[in-house]
Amino acid sequence: MTSQIPAGWYTDPAPAQPGAPPQHRYWDGQQWTEHVQPAPDPGSYPGPYPGAYAGGPVLATTPDGQRLAGWWQRVAAYLLDSVVVFAVSAVAGWPFMSRIVSTYREFIYRAMRAAENGTATPGQADLIGEIFLPLLGFVAVSLLVSLVYNASFLKALAATPGKLVMGLRVRLRERPGPLSWGTVLVRWLTQNIASFFSVVPLVGSLAGVYPLLDSLWPLWDAKKQALHDKAARTNVVRVRG
Numbered sequence: 403m404t405s406q407i408p409a410g411w412y413t414d415p416a417p418a419q420p421g422a423p424p425q426h427r428y429w430d431g432q433q434w435t436e437h438v439q440p441a442p443d444p445g446s447y448p449g450p451y452p453g454a455y456a457g458g459p460v461l462a463t464t465p466d467g468q469r470l471a472g473w474w475q476r477v478a479a480y481l482l483d484s485v486v487v488f489a490v491s492a493v494a495g496w497p498f499m500s501r502i503v504s505t506y507r508e509f510i511y512r513a514m515r516a517a518e519n520g521t522a523t524p525g526q527a528d529l530i531g532e533i534f535l536p537l538l539g540f541v542a543v544s545l546l547v548s549l550v551y552n553a554s555f556l557k558a559l560a561a562t563p564g565k566l567v568m569g570l571r572v573r574l575r576e577r578p579g580p581l582s583w584g585t586v587l588v589r590w591l592t593q594n595i596a597s598f599f600s601v602v603p604l605v606g607s608l609a610g611v612y613p614l615l616d617s618l619w620p621l622w623d624a625k626k627q628a629l630h631d632k633a634a635r636t637n638v639v640r641v642r643g
Contacts, residue, residue, distance in 0.1 A: 407431070411467070414438060428467025437467040462626050464575055464637050470626040471570045471638040477617070482564030487548050495543035501536040505529070538601050545597055549590055556586045569642030575625065575635055589634035592616075 414427040596609040
């Protein structure tokens with residue numbers, strides 16, 4: 403009985419178009435899914451029943467067979483999005499950024515003058531005190547831009563522009579379909595939680611470890627999920643390439 407066949411990739415039972423290369427379709431244990439991929443060379447991966455290739459390379463997929471994104475693809479998409487978010491944040495938060503830049507410039511000027519005159523140089527605590535409020539303002543603007551950018555695109559398209567360029571989409575791990583606002587917000591919050599503490603001395607330095615750990619997590623996770631994927635129960639999948 404077909405219900406006894408385990409989930410996996412098998413020869414597509416649908417008739418192929420004339421001249422089209424053979425392909426495999428994913429069987430989820432109960433029914434055929436919409437996910438297909440090119441078939442390996444005939445006989446390359448013998449299996450215990452017709453169409454299976456148990457000995458071939460195993461591709462990481464969602465439970466219904468959609469191929470998961472590679473780590474480098476996710477990193478590339480993240481970098482593309484980061485450039486856009488920073489550019490928009492720099493424009494929207496220019497009053498804060500310009501004040502930070504001018505404060506740094508004035509601090510360096512005072513330190514050079516003090517060195518030339520042999521007087522006490524201004525301390526780092528003075529600099530932190532002067533830039534704290536404008537830095538806090540710029541971080542707030544950046545977080546707001548990031549929230550609007552990510553939430554709106556994920557809700558509307560299930561992908562940010564960076565992910566669209568890389569042929570990736572975000573979906574719930576257990577089933578396809580549109581993402582809810584709750585899922586989108588949980589995903590964004592758990593990805594950016596460290597930014598809320600970035601301006602706090604010492605705490606910000608410790609919190610800075612979290613984004614690195616979050617981004618590296620898919621490398622060893624069996625489900626290829628980052629920590630924010632686990633919180634939102636999502637996967638990043640490949641829809642092209």
